[in-house]
Amino acid sequence: MSFVNLFSPYVCFKCTLCILIICIWTVWLTRHACSPNIRIEIVSKVKTRTNEKADELNQFEDDVLRKDGKLAHYMDKLFSLMFEEPDFSKKYLVYQYDQSLNNIGDFFPGAITGFLISILSQRSFAIKETSGCSHLSWFEPRLISWDVKEEDLRGLTSSRHDVRMMTNFRQQLENYNFDEKFIQDVIYFVVEEEFIAEIRRHFRTFDTMPWILNMAHSDIIRIALYGLFQPSEVLVKKVNEIFQPYNEFNHLVCLHAQINVAKMYSYSYFDPVWNFLKNYGKRANITYNIYIEINSEQIKKKAKEEFGSTIVDFDNYFYLFSDDGNKCNEYFRNVLQMTILQNCNALIITDSLQGKYAAYMRASSDNLYCYVGTSSVFECNRDVLKSTLSWD
Numbered sequence: 563m564s565f566v567n568l569f570s571p572y573v574c575f576k577c578t579l580c581i582l583i584i585c586i587w588t589v590w591l592t593r594h595a596c597s598p599n600i601r602i603e604i605v606s607k608v609k610t611r612t613n614e615k616a617d618e619l620n621q622f623e624d625d626v627l628r629k630d631g632k633l634a635h636y637m638d639k640l641f642s643l644m645f646e647e648p649d650f651s652k653k654y655l656v657y658q659y660d661q662s663l664n665n666i667g668d669f670f671p672g673a674i675t676g677f678l679i680s681i682l683s684q685r686s687f688a689i690k691e692t693s694g695c696s697h698l699s700w701f702e703p704r705l706i707s708w709d710v711k712e713e714d715l716r717g718l719t720s721s722r723h724d725v726r727m728m729t730n731f732r733q734q735l736e737n738y739n740f741d742e743k744f745i746q747d748v749i750y751f752v753v754e755e756e757f758i759a760e761i762r763r764h765f766r767t768f769d770t771m772p773w774i775l776n777m778a779h780s781d782i783i784r785i786a787l788y789g790l791f792q793p794s795e796v797l798v799k800k801v802n803e804i805f806q807p808y809n810e811f812n813h814l815v816c817l818h819a820q821i822n823v824a825k826m827y828s829y830s831y832f833d834p835v836w837n838f839l840k841n842y843g844k845r846a847n848i849t850y851n852i853y854i855e856i857n858s859e860q861i862k863k864k865a866k867e868e869f870g871s872t873i874v875d876f877d878n879y880f881y882l883f884s885d886d887g888n889k890c891n892e893y894f895r896n897v898l899q900m901t902i903l904q905n906c907n908a909l910i911i912t913d914s915l916q917g918k919y920a921a922y923m924r925a926s927s928d929n930l931y932c933y934v935g936t937s938s939v940f941e942c943n944r945d946v947l948k949s950t951l952s953w954d
Contacts, residue, residue, distance in 0.1 A: 652718060652747050653684065653685040653686060653747060653748075654685055654686050654687075654688050654710065654715065654718075654747065654748045654749065655676060655679060655680035655683055655685040655686070655687055655688070655744075655749045655751055656688045656689070656690050656710070656715075656748060656749065656750050656751060657672060657673055657676030657677070657687070657688070657689045657690070657708075657751055657752075657753070658690050658692075658722070658750045658751060658752045659672070659689060659690065659691045659692065659696060659697075659698060665896060665915065665916060666697050666896045666897055666899075666900045666916065666919070667900070667914070667915030667916035667918070667919050668754055668915065669696075669697050669698075670756075670783075670787060670919050671753075671754065671755050671756035671915075671919075672752075672753045672754050672755070672756075673689065673787070673790065673791075674756045674758070674782075674783060674786050674787065675725075675753050675755065675756050675757050675758075675761075676689075676751050676753060677706070677786060677790060678757075678758070678761050678771070678774075678786070679740075679751070679757075679761070681770050681771055682740060682761065682764055682766050682767065682770060683740035683741075683744050683749070684740075684770075685744070685749065686710070687706055687708050688708050688709070688710035689708045689709070690710075690750070696893055697893050697896060697897050699794075699890055699893060699894075700793065700794045700796065700797045700893070700894060700897045700898075701791040701792060701793060701794060701797075701897075702791075702792040702793075702794055703790070703791075703792065704788070704789055704790060704791060704792040705789045705790070706789065706790055708790065715748050718746075718747035718748050719746040719747045719748070720746050720747065720748035720749070720750060721744075721745070721746045721748075721749060721750070722749075722750040722752070723743075723744075723749055723750065723751050723752070724752040725751070725752060725753040725754075725755075726752060726753070726754060732755075732757060732760055735757055735760040735761065735764065736760055736763040736764055736765075737764075737765065738764065740766075756783070758774075758779055758782055758783070759779075761774065762774055762775055778945045779945065779948075780921075780922045780944045780945045780947070781945075783919070783922040783923075784922050784923050784924075784925075787923065788923075793901065796894075797894075797897065797898065797901060800879050800898060801898070801901050801902065801905065803879070804876060804879060804902060805905060808851075808907060810848075811848050811849065812848065812849045812850065812851075813842075813848055813849070813850040813851075813907035813908060814850070814851050814852075814853060814874075814906050814907050814908075815839065815842055815850050815851070815852050815853070815906065815907065815908045815909075815910070816852075816853045816854075816855070816902065816903050816906035816908070816909050816910065817835060817839070817852070817853070817854045817855070817856070817910045817911075818855045818856070818903055818909070818910070818911050818912070818914055818916060818917035818920065819832070819835075819854075819855070819856040819857070819858075819911075819912040819914065819917075819933075820856075820857055820912060820913060820914030820915075820916070820917070821856070821857060821858060821912070825858075826857070826858040826860065826861070827858070827860050827861075828861075829860075829861050829864045829865075831935065832861065832933075834933065834936070834937055834938050834939055835910060835933050835939055836865070836868065838910070838931070838938075838939040839852055839869070842908070850872070850907075851872055851873070851874045852865075852869055852872050852873045852874070853873070853874055853875070853876065853902065853906065854873060855899055855903070876898075876902070879898060880894065880895040880898060880899075881894075881895075899916070900916060900919065900920055900923075903916070903917065903920035904920040904921075904923040904924055907929060908929040908930075908931065909921060909924070909929065909930055909931065910931045910932070910933060910939060911930075911931070911932055911933075911951075912932070912933050912934070912951070913934070913951050918947050918951070921944045921947060922944060922947075924944060926944075927941075927942070927943045927944045927945070930942055930943075930944055932947075932950055932951060934950075934951060
């Protein structure tokens with residue numbers, strides 16, 4: 563066939579027909595014959611990338627809790643691998659810290675939820691407190707610049723989303739379309755709970771933070787909080803002073819208990835705990851002190867009578883002397899208590915939010931014990947505290 567004949571109408575028609583048939587066949591083959599294998603291969607590659615990312619994270623040893631019990635530095639590299647602070651410019655999600663959250667165990671869940679949702683909604687994360695005196699006063703930003711100034715928000719459109727008033731938010735979160743719901747530049751977000759289970763299932767999670775899918779619930783909390791909050795110099799100094807006498811041969815054993823009104827006068831309810839504490843030194847062959855934090859002054863008083871000088875209270879550390887009339891003392895006491903609990907050589911907890919979060923903030927489940935009103939104190943795992951104790 564000559565060069566000229568290649569462009570004859572008949573030849574062109576045959577070529578066009580062949581090309582059309584090939585295209586139709588390719589589309590059919592992709593959708594019907596090859597589709598499952600192709601999808602399996604794609605999913606396999608995605609899972610491989612996710613596993614590689616997990617291996618990348620796991621190669622860094624986490625030293626949040628040092629053996630000497632003192633406050634340790636946090637490994638910035640681990641956090642920054644999982645949370646790269648994006649530049650969303652003038653789009654913010656501001657976790658509005660309501661003063662009704664008078665317990666650090668209430669503040670932390672909301673902070674975690676707000677931070678993770680800021681990633682899903684592709685907004686810069688910030689925290690706003692309604693007064694100059696709160697738990698936030700004793701923390702500084704670590705890796706995320708959440709202390710946005712008012713002038714940065716001036717002139718931007720805003721709206722308030724109070725999850726406490728949105729009865730179906732938890733149920734809707736899995737399919738929540740933040741692009742449609744969060745229209746304004748600044749979203750003031752009020753929340754008291756953590757929604758990690760629901761956030762895992764959100765359709766954007768795989769693309770924005772795939773590591774959350776396979777990481778333990780407790781580790782998500784610990785790593786997020788350590789990455790967000792740096793203890794202030796005042797807090798670090800006090801904690802280091804408290805733990806200075808304690809080491810592998812001299813332990814601080816802590817009990818955090820939250821009990822209802824009916825048991826506030828029942829010292830015998832904690833008999834298994836008292837027996838555990840009496841035998842702790844014999845079992846571990848060490849010297850030790852006991853720190854008790856419980857919402858019953860009567861029980862605390864009786865414990866001091868029984869254990870004598872073995873019990874320490876740290877009352878002199880809980881007060882700040884300043885020109886503001888010490889109005890922030892209660893908040894500081896709350897934060898310091900939490901920090902002490904998470905660094906104790908051994909920790910016994912009951913059904914309490916603060917005890918739960920102290921356990922989450924520990925680097926492992928070593929020397930973590932639970933008491934649920936049964937005949938004994940037992941070793942428990944920080945990864946499954948929700949099912950071990952009667953929360954949620």
